[in-house]
Amino acid sequence: MKSKYVRAFMTCAETFADLSHAERLKVGCVIVKDNRIISIGYNGMPAxxxxxxxxxxxxxxxxLQQVQPFLKTKPEVLHAESNAIAKLARSSESGEGAVLFTTHAPCIDCAKLIYQSGISEVYYKNPYRDDKGVKFLLKSEISVKNSG
Structure with a gap:
């Protein structure tokens, strides 16, 4: 994929991240096929x-009590990638051979969904707290690129 399209689709993912109601971390995702967006997602609560x-x-x-209170993500929150893949599953589109753009590297659970949906390439901008998702995708022969 041409670098100008990579930049454009990553900008789209960042724009969708802004729609998230999360305070701690906003993540956006765009799934693309034949240079057109077929699904979008951002992290948030179920519909x-x-x-x-x-x-x-x-x-x-x-x-242990903390000196400063902190925000903890609720377990019900859907990740941007799983949200986009769920929307894709409800559409007439297929993930087979699609490219996923996400503002943050996928976690291991999202990586498994990416693999199962047939997505062949993943671009991310920021690392996740661990690299298990990226390692899983690479082991599954899915192309993974850090566009940051």
């Missing part, structure tokens, strides 16, 4: 749910 993605926590996972 029809209150758009509050985080809770304010005062204790860490070990039960």
């Amino acid at each position: 029809g749910w209150e758009n509050k993605c985080e809770t304010l926590e005062f204790f860490n996972e070990q039960g």
Whole structure:
């Protein structure tokens, strides 16, 4: 794919990230086939749910009180990639041979969905907190490129 299209579609993913109601981290995703967008997604609550993605926590996972409260993402939040793939599944389009653009590298669960949907190439701009998703995609022979 030409670099001007990579930049354009990544800009689209960033624009959709801005639509997220998440406060801690906004992630956007665009799925493209034959240079046209076939699905979009951003991280957020399931359709029809209150758009509050985080809770304010005062204790860490070990039960220790924190000096500063922090935002913790609710387990119900859908990732941008899974949201885009779910929308794609409800459409007449196929993910086979498509290209996915996401503002952040996919987690392992989203990477498995990417593989199962037939997407053949992934571009991301920012790293995820671990690289398990990227490693899975590479092991699955899906092209992964950091466009950042």
